[in-house]
Amino acid sequence: MASTPAANSEEFSPSRACRLRDVPRWDFESDVVVVGFGTAGASAAIEALAAGARTTLFEAASGPGGTSAMAGGDIYLGGGGGTPVQRANGFHDETEDFFRYMLMAGGPDADEQRTRLYADGALAHFDWLREQGVPYSDRYLPGKVMAPGTGDCLIWSGSEIAWPYNQKAKPCPRGHLPEVVGEMGGRLLAETLARRAEEAGLETHYDARALALVAGEDGRVGGAVLRIDGQVRYARAANGVILCAGGFVLNREMLQRHVPQLSRLAPDALSGGYDDGSGIRMGQSVGGAAIHMDEVFVTLPFYPPASHVKGILVNQAGLRFTNEDAYPGRVAVHCLRQAGDRIFLLVDDEIFEPPTELSRIEIAAVGQTWGEIEGELGLPPETLESTVRIHNRHASRGEDPLFHKTAEWLKPLDRPPFAALACHLGEAFYPYFTLGGLSTLPTGQVLTADRETVPGLYAAGRTCCGLPRSAEGYSSGMSLGDCTFFGRLAGRTAARTPLA
């Protein structure tokens, strides 16, 4: 395979499509080109191959997995009466409850069509995941957990039990984790799907960086320009290109532009190493619209220990601001809405346990009375005392009329000694990844601002703005659910939609 001496990889930019007439030759020829080998790319490839399309995948890293492999690995599934694991553990999950929860979680611009397809198809999707070889136990792990690494399958992974979600949809646990011990669920999921894709005949190129899309004068996307081993290569895609290249959490300029408020946090980007926004920018280079670029998943792992959920969070005015029993991503969004960066978790002796090292939550003050702690923290006189007194008064009756925390997590903070734990923005661990991306149909077809499709271009995973598009509503398992479910749909659609 000859390289083109004239073509320097610096000449290319993801923001500028290469014109079809400037392509000197095709180094690779297939029906479908997939960019990125996380779970979205792997799922797209499996389905494209199953539909008979010659499929080639280019991955910037030296192996599969992408950012999916960094995750706990749970997938948010339910409806239809329940998955086999939900049923085996006595849970009945109506599709409408599942659908309503997902729609609420999608926020004020939730994609109803996508949510409906997902809610209706989730059970079959679970079957498919198992058919690909992803192992799932039948075991349910109750309580407030995050990526427990126990090999159990079913967990409460969102805000299902918490206000306001519990007002609109019957709660059910829906996080489904692969069976693996240790925090390896995402890696197992991603590698299982990748292996399956390769067994099905996928042509895979690692260390292959996508430099730009190739587009005809009519705007159709017909391939991609790659850099492989220092050489510029051209890959023809007779049907189209599926961008599964992740989000933009590692692109500092894009973050500053779209989510400047993240500068309040420590730089705890969640990424497999390649979320540089190039997928989104390639889509924009041919007219694709990027939407909800200001939405970034962020969380505050203030538990485990689960007992800390019974504590209350206050801002630097000493006032509560949210129900602490919601998914910690929702809690973190509310922390970011406070005027100052100082956030405290108040606990008493009955519920205190040392925070995990991971969380970077330090003990800010300890005292025999809340007034003592108020003074030690320099909070305005009477504020913390009043906050706890009001909380205790209502909590002792199992009520939280201020923020609607559920009774299970309510207890008066009345057992000295008391402590305030520092969950400050910029200090505690608030990891984040981006939710905004290319506007697409559920089929993955990329849309312009006018919602016209860009022929030959598809996107899935965090390169597109999918099911999870509201940081406040996010639940663990929604992003991988979206990556795999709609990655598959993009693969099928591209395989069946020749450009010619």
Added chain:
Amino acid sequence: MASTPAANSEEFSPSRACRLRDVPRWDFESDVVVVGFGTAGASAAIEALAAGARTTLFEAASGPGGTSAMAGGDIYLGGGGGTPVQRANGFHDETEDFFRYMLMAGGPDADEQRTRLYADGALAHFDWLREQGVPYSDRYLPGKVMAPGTGDCLIWSGSEIAWPYNQKAKPCPRGHLPEVVGEMGGRLLAETLARRAEEAGLETHYDARALALVAGEDGRVGGAVLRIDGQVRYARAANGVILCAGGFVLNREMLQRHVPQLSRLAPDALSGGYDDGSGIRMGQSVGGAAIHMDEVFVTLPFYPPASHVKGILVNQAGLRFTNEDAYPGRVAVHCLRQAGDRIFLLVDDEIFEPPTELSRIEIAAVGQTWGEIEGELGLPPETLESTVRIHNRHASRGEDPLFHKTAEWLKPLDRPPFAALACHLGEAFYPYFTLGGLSTLPTGQVLTADRETVPGLYAAGRTCCGLPRSAEGYSSGMSLGDCTFFGRLAGRTAARTPLA
């Protein structure tokens, strides 16, 4: 002038540039084409003409003014020791204080280069406005006012005195209103500039709708497609096109896409009638990037009466959440960050006056004690009482350690009867307009996502994302300041930058 029977105006979309080779003829020929005749367009035209460029302006409405004409008309100016009006009233305003305030107001992604140019050039800009014939008195009107319509010039139009701005920049009043009685300042400003542009030789076409840009295969913008009197017309711009077509506050689809949280408010869009987003979409059609599309100026005119600023705002948990003496736009942003839609302004007999009809603020409860009001509003027991007790305790010493309201606006709410006024989202008057738009250099040159310029394309006013790009930091007079100052710069740059 012959129309093209074949060209139907429905064939065109602002999201799709017309190819140069598809232009059948030029109906208009000039160096600079300006789209939109608000203050940005008028300022651009004046300067383009002054630099010797043949300039043609197309306006969708039947007369000049655009959304600028709906405004109070103040322009945010200062620095250099002070404008003549600031000095005449004993105010000294250092450029660095002005600059730091503007930079803070621009939020976490403020445009430092633009802010520097503006801070350094504001005094000369004021001279220029007067040279164009905009009348200004020398009078200062102290206190908390909004578009008072008294003919006075200088007002406190932002959050200068309020925390946290007062920590970083020495406060100074900087709103400069044209001399006119009644709320006609924006109209007077816009019409004065429009008249001046026409006197200088501007060719103006009203009822002329811009349908699309014209772009060559090399991406250069060389003109625009218009619809005039039902016919499709083609306007050549030898140097380029300046988009001054307003924001997107009337485009429901774009609002839902970019600012879905606005659905919590009543539909009180601030617009002259043509902020349909077409200017931004035209820019995007040739590769321009739109930024900060999620930022929307929103305000809550909870005063006049100014005495109400001495009241305190609480959310539906009965808790305070912000310093009420900041610019009401900042206050409104904090209202929108609360979990529920119910917001109350608490006042006592000493400060209560009936709210203006405009504000749609109703009396929600009246009582002899705060406990009585708490019960009447159905707020959680002890919350409102505690909130007021803590406030009164500190306010009686002229302090607000919770939210740092300044002493001037602090008073204990201790004179019964007491009242709670309903400032609820979705009910009270929260008018809004969009701040996001095309990414530009200070010269108005439109930028791609890679910050490369799009040759021949400029934007000013709310079609671009300018100085005001943070709802939380907005001060009255920043948008018109940006429109006029950077409209001028775009006009000068386009006039001096031939494409050929």
